Every structure is written in C-alpha cells, then in structure tokens.
Amino acid sequence: MVATIADVARLAGVGVGTVSRVLNGRPNVGASTRARVLAVITELDYVPNATARSLSSGRTRTIAVVCIHFIIPSVIERIHGAERTLTDAGFDLIIRNVETAERRDQALRDLTHAERVDGAILISVTPNEQDYQHIRAAGLPVVLVDASHRSMARFVCDxxxxxxxxxxxxxxxxxxxxxxxxxxxxxxxxxxxxxxxxxxxxxxxxxxxxxxxxxxxxxxxxxxxxxxxxxxxxxxxxxxxxxxxxxxxxxxxxxxxxxxxxxxxxxxxxxxxxxxxxxxxxxxxxxxxxxPLYDSGAAAAARLLRLLNGQDHGPLRTVMPTRxxxxxxxxxxxxxxxxxxxxxxxxxxxxxxxxxxxx
Amino acid sequence: MVATIADVARLAGVGVGTVSRVLNGRPNVGASTRARVLAVITELDYVPNATARSLSSGRTRTIAVVCIHFIIPSVIERIHGAERTLTDAGFDLIIRNVETAERRDQALRDLTHAERVDGAILISVTPNEQDYQHIRAAGLPVVLVDASHRSMARFVCDxxxxxxxxxxxxxxxxxxxxxxxxxxxxxxxxxxxxxxxxxxxxxxxxxxxxxxxxxxxxxxxxxxxxxxxxxxxxxxxxxxxxxxxxxxxxxxxxxxxxxxxxxxxxxxxxxxxxxxxxxxxxxxxxxxxxxPLYDSGAAAAARLLRLLNGQDHGPLRTVMPTRxxxxxxxxxxxxxxxxxxxxxxxxxxxxxxxxxxxx
DNA sequence: TGGTCATTTGGAACCGATTCCAGGAGGGAG
DNA sequence: CTCCCTCCTGGAATCGGTTCCAAATGACCA
The missing domain is CATH 3.40.50.2300 (Response regulator)
Incomplete structure (x- = not known):
C-alpha cells in the first residue's frame, strides 16, 4: 500500500543503501544519483516509516513528558514551553499524566522499560532513589523541572x-x-x-x-x-x-x-x-x-536535547528567577x-x- | 544490555514463537510451558521492545491529539478527558500543537505519512477536503471534537x-x-x-x-x-x-x-x-x-478506540448538551x-x- | 496396533528502515 | 599502460518483535 524504501530503490534503479544515504543527507552519493532518488521520492510521496527507523537506528525521536495533574495551569504552561522546543527540533512528545502515587511509580518504571522514548522531562514529579537508579542504569537522559534530585539535571525556582x-x-x-x-x-x-x-x-x-x-x-x-x-x-x-x-x-x-x-x-x-x-x-x-513557567519548560527541553547529543555541559541545578x-x-x-x-x-x-x- | 525475546526463549528452553504467544495471552500454550516462560520473564525483568512490536504488528498503540493553541483552557480540558481514556486503554498519546495555518496543514499531512500513530483526535481543528481525502486514503481512524466535516465522526455542541x-x-x-x-x-x-x-x-x-x-x-x-x-x-x-x-x-x-x-x-x-x-x-x-469539555474529549477517545477495533457503530455526528x-x-x-x-x-x-x- | 485429529511447539520469514562491507568505476601518478 | 587510491554503489546483516507453517506430541477410537 504505502511506498517503502525498497520501492524507491527499485524505481530509481539503485540500492536501498543509496536511498537511505540520500534520506539522511549523508555524503558519498553522486549528484545525478541523488537527484534521481529525490525525484522518485517526490513522485511516490514517500515518507520513511518512523517505526522502522526507530528500530534500526535505536533512536525514537520521542520524548516523554511526565507531569502531575495535567489540569494544573502552571504545569500546562511548562509543558507548552517544552512542546515548542521539542517540536521545533523534530521530536514528538508523549504525555504521561500521573494523578496518584502508584501511577507515578509505574510511569517512572515504564520510562526505561519498553525503550519507547529517547529521554524524559519530569514536571513537578520527584524521582526517589530507586527511580533514579533505574533511570541511571538504563542510561536514559532525564531533566527535572520544579523537582529535585541531587544527581539529576534540573530547573527550579528558589x-x-x-x-x-x-x-x-x-x-x-x-x-x-x-x-x-x-x-x-x-x-x-x-x-x-x-x-x-x-x-x-x-x-x-x-x-x-x-x-x-x-x-x-x-x-x-x-x-x-x-x-x-x-x-x-x-x-x-x-x-x-x-x-x-x-x-x-x-x-x-x-x-x-x-x-x-x-x-x-x-x-x-x-x-x-x-x-x-x-x-x-x-x-x-x-x-x-x-x-518563568513557559521558559522553564523550554529550558529543560533545550537541556535535554543537549544531553541527547552528548553535550552535557552546565550545572546540574539551574535556578530561575522569580519576581x-x-x-x-x-x-x-x-x-x-x-x-x-x-x-x-x-x-x-x-x-x-x-x-x-x-x- | 536489555533482555530480548530471544534471551527469554533461550533461558526458558523454548522457541521465540512460544514466548510471543505467552506475552500476548494467546491460547495453545501448555500450562507448564507458560509458567516456565513467565518465571523467566519475571527473573529477567523483561519488557518487550515497543518499537519492534509496532513494526512487526503494524500497530503503534499511539494516538495523536492535534489541537489548536495548547494553552487554551477549553482545549486542555478536552485533552485531559481524552488522555484519561486512552491511557486506561494502554495507548500513548502524542500532542501536536498547531498555532498557525501552515502548521495545521503540515500536522494533518504528517498524520498519515510516517505511520507513526494508529489514529487521531482533532480538537478544534477542522480538516479541509484535501486533508479528508488524505486521511481517508490512508485509512486512518480520526475523530473530531468541536470541529466538523460531513463525512467524519465528530462530537460537537450545538x-x-x-x-x-x-x-x-x-x-x-x-x-x-x-x-x-x-x-x-x-x-x-x-x-x-x-x-x-x-x-x-x-x-x-x-x-x-x-x-x-x-x-x-x-x-x-x-x-x-x-x-x-x-x-x-x-x-x-x-x-x-x-x-x-x-x-x-x-x-x-x-x-x-x-x-x-x-x-x-x-x-x-x-x-x-x-x-x-x-x-x-x-x-x-x-x-x-x-x-462538556472533559466529557467530549473522553467520548471522542472512546469512539476512536471503537473505530480501531472495527466496531464503527453510532452516528457520525454526536451533539453534546449545553446548559x-x-x-x-x-x-x-x-x-x-x-x-x-x-x-x-x-x-x-x-x-x-x-x-x-x-x- | 494403527490411524485420525486437536493441541503444542520450534523456527523461518517478515515488518522497513540503518549500517557496514566488499566490489566497481574513475582519476591521477609513475 | 599499470597501479593505487578515492569515491560511489549494491545488498546482506541487523534491530526485536509477530505470524504462519510444518512437525511433534498425545489422546481417542476402531
């Protein structure tokens, strides 16, 4: 039904590897070949399957935002800031709303388990020591907003x-x-x-x-x-x-x-x-x-993106100003x-x- | 690093097919075999990889919620209703916030393209005829809330x-x-x-x-x-x-x-x-x-779940009461x-x- | 005892990408 | 003209599940 990379390769008369290189803007593709592949992509209205991409690349381009009480206005404004930043960077954002302590524990456990997301932002959700160990063991980048843990990157107000x-x-x-x-x-x-x-x-x-x-x-x-x-x-x-x-x-x-x-x-x-x-x-x-509600969400998202790129600079704890x-x-x-x-x-x-x- | 289905199969001394059947609660697995597999799963703290599952099964267990202006309170309350219903049914929810007409067009096109989601809820976002044709052609189940299209399932107030x-x-x-x-x-x-x-x-x-x-x-x-x-x-x-x-x-x-x-x-x-x-x-x-803001979101989500199961009953247009x-x-x-x-x-x-x- | 049928089981094929390796083409130097 | 090196290119292997088919097992009956 929907076109796959193999279809593109066949119609363009090239191998799937070449199509993949074109898709990802890699070098080592001849100019005329690249043009031919792009033409076929346009013709077929081809878009790579996100799931397959995730499986083979090991990156989902998806971030979880875990928050308490999705309905609290301050929480929403923070999410809004994170959403804008993440979307602009081409990431999807999935919402995990937790309204009870059990749900919170479950949500934090699930973060690392099914390898569903590349990272997470926790808004007003404080991980306990056990949660932290899980997250650390899984190597999942996480940034906290309005929450604290001495070993995790976080944005708080005084x-x-x-x-x-x-x-x-x-x-x-x-x-x-x-x-x-x-x-x-x-x-x-x-x-x-x-x-x-x-x-x-x-x-x-x-x-x-x-x-x-x-x-x-x-x-x-x-x-x-x-x-x-x-x-x-x-x-x-x-x-x-x-x-x-x-x-x-x-x-x-x-x-x-x-x-x-x-x-x-x-x-x-x-x-x-x-x-x-x-x-x-x-x-x-x-x-x-x-x-700064919106800004705290945006700053956390930006920090998370840097963590994902392995550019982990800056202090663990960032205090944002109140007025x-x-x-x-x-x-x-x-x-x-x-x-x-x-x-x-x-x-x-x-x-x-x-x-x-x-x- | 993380356990895979093959690890479970090897440790339990069974084939991967059997493990898969156990995971998905399928019949035709002997009681003792099932017990042995479950024991290994517990021991390894094994959780199936969501991405791999999506790729092979063709279902992502993810729903897109497309909304205008994520910051509008009425929109948030509707999302909240949808979130609860979808989460309870084991679905993830990804947010697509659109704040300009171009973004809206792009979001609607993207819905069908990368096969990233199983369905979508559009909140106060009205698809045009071209959007509708795309969605229909892709066979993507979609429910509208506070928006209208004569051929799509929708929940509106009068x-x-x-x-x-x-x-x-x-x-x-x-x-x-x-x-x-x-x-x-x-x-x-x-x-x-x-x-x-x-x-x-x-x-x-x-x-x-x-x-x-x-x-x-x-x-x-x-x-x-x-x-x-x-x-x-x-x-x-x-x-x-x-x-x-x-x-x-x-x-x-x-x-x-x-x-x-x-x-x-x-x-x-x-x-x-x-x-x-x-x-x-x-x-x-x-x-x-x-x-009924919360309820309209919840009802739309419930309807979408029925659409996903192929149980498409009920009228296209549902009018919810105001008071x-x-x-x-x-x-x-x-x-x-x-x-x-x-x-x-x-x-x-x-x-x-x-x-x-x-x- | 042998045949039939239902149940259980193993494992290959497949989903659709990325990645890596080997081979081919082309250009420059000796 | 030959050799070597670089750049392109094709395609197999891989990610980790699901699904389907064929084979094994065992119960039941004539």
Whole structure:
C-alpha cells in the first residue's frame, strides 16, 4: 500500500543503501544519483516509516513528558514551553499524566522499560532513589523541572526566596497579621514547594520579629476547593489576618472566593497574594509571585536535547528567577475607618451581599 | 544490555514463537510451558521492545491529539478527558500543537505519512477536503471534537442553541441592549463556533423583535487582549449595552477587565456572560454557558478506540448538551438609580426608547 | 496396533528502515 | 599502460518483535 524504501530503490534503479544515504543527507552519493532518488521520492510521496527507523537506528525521536495533574495551569504552561522546543527540533512528545502515587511509580518504571522514548522531562514529579537508579542504569537522559534530585539535571525556582518576596511585599504595605494557605505538608504525590514558600514567608517575617500565627496557617488540598476551605476557616476568626499568602495561584483563587462569600472586600479588607503568575492571575488582576513557567519548560527541553547529543555541559541545578507582580489584590491594611465602597474594590464581581462583615 | 525475546526463549528452553504467544495471552500454550516462560520473564525483568512490536504488528498503540493553541483552557480540558481514556486503554498519546495555518496543514499531512500513530483526535481543528481525502486514503481512524466535516465522526455542541441560551437568559433578566464580543469572523485557523454562537444570540433576540446593534458587536482576537480591546470600544459608547455575551470565557475575562477599568460594576451596571465554563469561570464566579469539555474529549477517545477495533457503530455526528450556569456576573439591568461612578461621566439612564430594533 | 485429529511447539520469514562491507568505476601518478 | 587510491554503489546483516507453517506430541477410537 504505502511506498517503502525498497520501492524507491527499485524505481530509481539503485540500492536501498543509496536511498537511505540520500534520506539522511549523508555524503558519498553522486549528484545525478541523488537527484534521481529525490525525484522518485517526490513522485511516490514517500515518507520513511518512523517505526522502522526507530528500530534500526535505536533512536525514537520521542520524548516523554511526565507531569502531575495535567489540569494544573502552571504545569500546562511548562509543558507548552517544552512542546515548542521539542517540536521545533523534530521530536514528538508523549504525555504521561500521573494523578496518584502508584501511577507515578509505574510511569517512572515504564520510562526505561519498553525503550519507547529517547529521554524524559519530569514536571513537578520527584524521582526517589530507586527511580533514579533505574533511570541511571538504563542510561536514559532525564531533566527535572520544579523537582529535585541531587544527581539529576534540573530547573527550579528558589521557592524560599519567592516566599520571602511575597512576605516582604505584604510587610512593606504595613501588614503584620499574615496568613498562609498551602498544600498538604506531606503530599503523597508532588511537590514540597509549598513548604519552601512558607519557609520564605517566615524568614521575611522573622526579620521583623514576626511569625505566622499557628491558627492563621492552613495546609489543605492542592486545588481551589482546598484553598477555599482553608481560607474560610482562617477568615472567620475574630483576629483574622489582614493578608493571606497562598502557595499557588489556584489556592489563591479559593481564598478570593472565600473572601467574596464572607463579604470581605479585596484588597480593602483583605490582601491576597498568590504564586506562579498563571494566565488566570492576570485575568482577575491578582498580585502574585511570577516564576518563568513557559521558559522553564523550554529550558529543560533545550537541556535535554543537549544531553541527547552528548553535550552535557552546565550545572546540574539551574535556578530561575522569580519576581513580584503587583496587581490589584494587595494594598495597605484597612486600619480603623469604615468600609468604603470602591469601584476597584474587588477583582471579582461585586456581589450585592458584601455589606455585612464577618460575625 | 536489555533482555530480548530471544534471551527469554533461550533461558526458558523454548522457541521465540512460544514466548510471543505467552506475552500476548494467546491460547495453545501448555500450562507448564507458560509458567516456565513467565518465571523467566519475571527473573529477567523483561519488557518487550515497543518499537519492534509496532513494526512487526503494524500497530503503534499511539494516538495523536492535534489541537489548536495548547494553552487554551477549553482545549486542555478536552485533552485531559481524552488522555484519561486512552491511557486506561494502554495507548500513548502524542500532542501536536498547531498555532498557525501552515502548521495545521503540515500536522494533518504528517498524520498519515510516517505511520507513526494508529489514529487521531482533532480538537478544534477542522480538516479541509484535501486533508479528508488524505486521511481517508490512508485509512486512518480520526475523530473530531468541536470541529466538523460531513463525512467524519465528530462530537460537537450545538453552538447556535448555546448562543440562544445565553441570549434568552439575558432577555429574561430584562436586558434589551445586548452586546457581543467574539472571535474574528474568518479565522485563518480554528473554529467557526464564535459565529454560530452569535447566530444563536440573534435568533433569541429576534423572537422578541430585537437584534444586536452593529456598534455593539466586536469580533477581534481570540485571546483575552482581544476581548479587552473589543469590550473597551463597546463599553465606552454613550448607548453602551447593559449586557455583553462573549463567545468564550477567555474573551469574557477581557470584558470583565475592561468593565473594571471603566468603573462599571458587574453585574449592577453591566451583565457579562461567557461560554465554555472553564475552571477559571467558576473561580471568579462568572455566569456562562456550560459545555462538556472533559466529557467530549473522553467520548471522542472512546469512539476512536471503537473505530480501531472495527466496531464503527453510532452516528457520525454526536451533539453534546449545553446548559446555562448562572453565577454572579448577570443580573437585571440597572434601571432606576444612576450608576455610582463612571469614567466618562455620561451615565445616561437606561431609556427604553433606546432599543435597537430589527429594521 | 494403527490411524485420525486437536493441541503444542520450534523456527523461518517478515515488518522497513540503518549500517557496514566488499566490489566497481574513475582519476591521477609513475 | 599499470597501479593505487578515492569515491560511489549494491545488498546482506541487523534491530526485536509477530505470524504462519510444518512437525511433534498425545489422546481417542476402531
């Protein structure tokens, strides 16, 4: 049905070796022969079979991207960066989405087994020592993004510094009672970044002799529902914080929702700062700590390509910069004066029920 | 280095054919032989080479997902649904993100060429007649999502009906001057759904003898910036609409941003309704027309798996239901009192004589 | 005991490329 | 004119599976 290299060889009156050399741009092919082969290739609309090529060459030109929770916006932006770079280099990219710890273990094992891919990018997926040994034994090039292993190439942001940035911003606005909403402290799956960001916040506060009050600290589920629940609990307190730092933007949205529901105006009654600077943060005008999501994926892909070519230079650990992005959900704390209606008051739609205060 | 089927055969003292039969769960293998082979497989930690398997069997167990703009949330949710279904069925999924018309053409051509995949799902990517002929000639199973071709299996939502739903909701709240913000009318790439949704809106309005005023209609870029620009233009008008329907949630976010900037309170001064019901719409409490994004991806994947098994039943065109999801950005128009504040200060009270009527 | 048939088994052929080696053609030097 | 070296070229071997065919085995029956 579909033309093969043998068909091309026969019609061009040459051997398959010659066709292969033409296909791969190798030297040692006569000009007229090359022209004849190319003509037949065009005529037959011939494209080499990728599978056969992989089998004989031992390279699949395919990269696995293993990620947790494909639906998380920050993960998607990282994949997007990797996708562009890999596609431009002629590589295919296969997605391995893992949503449970078992799936993660299985995905990491499978990476090396069926020799299906030339390399892998792990996004927010941290290999354990056993995984590492498997990968190393198989000689599979792997680059981590937003994950860590002391012996593997990785691109990370300084989460402690980013957390401190958020803390210093709130402090500079005059906040003293600052709450924190984060991921579960020991997630079965995924990233310790939430804890690092909390640590950064605390370091910033400590410089002023302050700390996060235990009852102003909630570490629940990763998703918005978690941020919402956590924030509700904290914001219902009599001595609720005047500002909340959420370990990522998705959680921060949950905080905003809780504030809206409790009739707290943002930023007048409550400042909220997130982390990641996903697209949606810009949409709703949320202050956040920006980290280079797209770029981290692109950089990891570029590094992986270099590893595949055996050009393994550069440090194992690359720290990418974070920066504060101030929008409309942070402001000085509301001291004393009665709430005033503000046109910019809430990034979220103004609900008619937001007159009554908490309790 | 890595064990092959020949190693297993030798250690088990059987032929490669027998090992293959065991691997694939074929009958006609003696119980004791099977046990011995399985023992060796376990001992060697043997996994069959996926590439070799593909080459000899002619099936790659890989599906291509071709999508426009990998970064669009609705696209991602659809991919997520497809990913789960395909992974559970043991298929790998490769992503082909196309962001220009040329890339789209190339991606569609490549699908059939290198025999790299067993089938494809096209998300918001519409094949032209030539693409269709290529695909048909190659016998490649393909399912469309949010795209149309009269001869291909597809899952769509009734965009006209969805648009009408949005229109009727606004009408029932009492709105008479309704604006529309949509995608460019003739996108080089992508979907005509924006136009269909506008048509639905007009049909709903026509039932009341109304229409969208030409200067209340803006079709700009797909992304938020487009929605923002379009909305700014419309909302600065003296006779600005009391409600805006945006062809998708991303555009609607741009409308919200423009409203915020102009000092228009939502929903008091302006109602906004989107389309898609992406996660972020829930985050900010936006009223929207819900369509089953995840489910459409999952359904398409399930259908594709059936096509691969030769069980091609069911209609070519499957229409999935939409439904109105009312949140906090729509309300009756503000008739009595003047707006609290307005950037341009015109703040003309809504006068019912102002309705734009169908000629 | 011999014949028939179903089941089990080994291994060659094949999938479609790449790669390597040997042989042929052509050009330059002696 | 011969020899040698370089450059082209054809085709067999190879990658690691699946599949098919023929042969071996064993059960059953006359």
């Amino acid at each position: 989460d402690v510094e980013g957390g401190a940035t958020a803390g210093r911003h709130l402090l500079s606005l005059g906040h003293r009672r600052i709450g924190f909403v984060g991921d579960p402290p020991r997630p079965s799956l995924g990233v310790p970044s939430s804890r690092s960001r909390l640590r950064g916040l605390r370091e910033a506060l400590a410089e002023q002799g302050l700390d996060v009050a235990p009852h102003h600290l909630a570490e629940g589920e990763h998703f918005r529902a978690g941020g919402y629940e956590s924030a509700l609990r904290i914001l219902k307190l009599k001595d609720r914080p005047t500002a909340v730092f959420a370990a990522n933007d998705t959680l921060a949205f949950g905080v905003l929702q809780a504030a809206r529901e409790l009739g707290l105006r943002v930023p007048t009654d409550l400042s909220v700062i997130g982390y990641d600077d996903i697209d949606a943060a810009d949409l709703v005008g949320m202050t956040t700590v920006h980290q 504060l992005t101030v929008r409309e959900t942070t402001a000085p704390p509301n001291t004393g004066t009665a709430p005033v209606k503000s046109i910019h008051g809430s990034s979220a739609p103004v609900s008619s029920s937001n007159h009554h205060r908490v309790r | 965009d006209v009906e969805g648009g009408a739903t949005a229109g009727r909701h606004l009408l029932s709240l009492g709105h008479r001057r309704i604006g529309f913000v949509g995608d460019p009318p003739r996108p080089s790439l992508g979907v005509p759904s924006s136009r269909s949704r506008l048509r639905g809106l007009r049909e709903a309005l026509a039932e009341q003898g109304l229409d969208v005023a030409p200067h209340h209609l803006a079709e700009g870029e797909h992304f938020r910036a487009g929605g923002y620009e379009s909305a700014l233009r419309i909302l600065k008008l003296k006779d600005r609409p009391t409600a805006v329907f945006a062809a998708n949630d991303t555009l609607a976010f741009g409308v919200l941003q423009a409203a915020r900037e102009l000092g228009l309170r939502v929903p008091t001064d302006l109602s906004v309704i989107g389309y898609d019901d992406i996660d972020a719409a829930d985050l900010v409490g936006m009223t929207t027309v819900h369509q 109105l999801t009312v949140r906090e950005t729509t309300a009756p128009p503000n008739t009595g009192t003047a707006p609290v504040k307005s950037i341009h200060g015109s703040s003309a009270p809504v006068s019912s004589s102002n309705h734009h009527r169908v000629r």
